[in-house]
Amino acid sequence: MNEGADPPFLVLPLMTDRVVVTGAASDVGARAAVALASARPRLDLLAVDRTAPQRLPAQVEARRLDLESADLKSLFSGADTVVYLGSRGKPGETDPAADEADRRTARRVLDAAAECGVSHLVLLSTALVYGARPSNPLPLSEDAPVQPNPDFSWAVVRADIERLASEWRRANHDATVAVLRPTAVVTEDQLGQLARVLHSARLGVVADGDPPVQYLHIDDLASAVVTAVLSRADGALNVAPEGWIPPDALRQLEGPKPRLRVPLWVARALAAVRLQAGVAPIPPGVVPYTSHSWVIASDRLRALGWEPGYSNEEAWVVSHSPSPLDRVPARRRQELALAAAAVGVVTGVWFVVWLLRRVGRVRRPHE
Numbered sequence: 001m002n003e004g005a006d007p008p009f010l011v012l013p014l015m016t017d018r019v020v021v022t023g024a025a026s027d028v029g030a031r032a033a034v035a036l037a038s039a040r041p042r043l044d045l046l047a048v049d050r051t052a053p054q055r056l057p058a059q060v061e062a063r064r065l066d067l068e069s070a071d072l073k074s075l076f077s078g079a080d081t082v083v084y085l086g087s088r089g090k091p092g093e094t095d096p097a098a099d100e101a102d103r104r105t106a107r108r109v110l111d112a113a114a115e116c117g118v119s120h121l122v123l124l125s126t127a128l129v130y131g132a133r134p135s136n137p138l139p140l141s142e143d144a145p146v147q148p149n150p151d152f153s154w155a156v157v158r159a160d161i162e163r164l165a166s167e168w169r170r171a172n173h174d175a176t177v178a179v180l181r182p183t184a185v186v187t188e189d190q191l192g193q194l195a196r197v198l199h200s201a202r203l204g205v206v207a208d209g210d211p212p213v214q215y216l217h218i219d220d221l222a223s224a225v226v227t228a229v230l231s232r233a234d235g236a237l238n239v240a241p242e243g244w245i246p247p248d249a250l251r252q253l254e255g256p257k258p259r260l261r262v263p264l265w266v267a268r269a270l271a272a273v274r275l276q277a278g279v280a281p282i283p284p285g286v287v288p289y290t291s292h293s294w295v296i297a298s299d300r301l302r303a304l305g306w307e308p309g310y311s312n313e314e315a316w317v318v319s320h321s322p323s324p325l326d327r328v329p330a331r332r333r334q335e336l337a338l339a340a341a342a343v344g345v346v347t348g349v350w351f352v353v354w355l356l357r358r359v360g361r362v363r364r365p366h367e
Contacts, residue, residue, distance in 0.1 A: 023085030025049035031222035072112030092197035128155035152285025176234035186319035207267035209291030
């Protein structure tokens with residue numbers, strides 16, 4: 001939601017009787033549905049998704065349907081709260097059809113919610129909507145303007161959907177909208193999609209800059225959904241553990257990684273070439289998020305009683321299985337890191353030379 005356009009952040013008393021959770025087959029959707037059922041055993045809870053939600057408590061009604069084509073008025077009839085977690089687009093993937101489908105589905109959800117008198121909406125967005133720029137404060141609060149980096153389409157679409165939700169909130173005066181903006185999410189033994197893309201963008205030939213990072217365990221994101229539903233929060237809510245991982249601490253966690261530092265514009269150009277060639281699925285718009293800080297503060301969510309079960313470091317650790325390198329003595333790891341860095345420098349120089357030659361061949365026929 002854009003600065004100056006949002007209602008003030010509010011905490012209202014619990015009025016929820018029937019809740020519809022969309023995207024309930026996703027990792028966060030399934031966990032949120034389970035957590036809601038545990039927190040309010042008598043809650044009338046409906047979980048829906050394009051694929052049948054699995055492993056839900058017996059009191060949760062599960063239904064398989066597609067929000068793009070289903071009768072949403074019938075689905076939302078009698079509901080007090082709609083939790084909108086679904087998304088076809090994925091971070092790091094360039095898919096205009098999926099982006100447009102997400103915008104279109106959001107409009108359908110909002111229109112149906114308005115016609116059915118839904119009084120509370122919980123929307124899953126991302127902290128990427130703030131954008132990554134040298135001028136960003138450390139950390140960012142929810143009062144920061146929404147201005148995602150324009151060539152990272154997944155973040156741009158989330159910002160567009162936030163704007164639609166803000167317009168819906170203003171048109172439905174008695175309704176409330178909670179917008180969750182999580183940082184990079186991880187699960188047990190693996191990084192989430194966004195976290196993987198960001199991690200890949202920090203390897204090899206990378207942009208100058210070494211910002212702090214944050215990691216959020218998916219269980220803590222699910223508990224944030226529950227908090228937003230049961231408190232009927234109204235406004236944007238950042239979701240991240242307290243603090244962040246400084247660059248030095250992140251390097252210790254990750255171990256030796258070959259990196260060749262180049263100016264931001266060079267890293268973006270290389271990312272564009274690699275994406276076009278199918279070498280690495282990293283859109284150029286991701287690169288600034290690895291060069292400039294976009295860490296967030298979750299004070300508003302904590303004021304509602306939310307407490308994460310994992311710190312940033314703990315979330316990172318549980319998302320990584322120990323590698324054979326972790327058992328190598330520190331001095332040997334340092335030697336391997338120096339050797340890998342040397343190889344990385346040679347490879348990076350070769351790649352830059354190859355790119356310049358390719359650009360020259362493309363230009364010559366037109367001269």
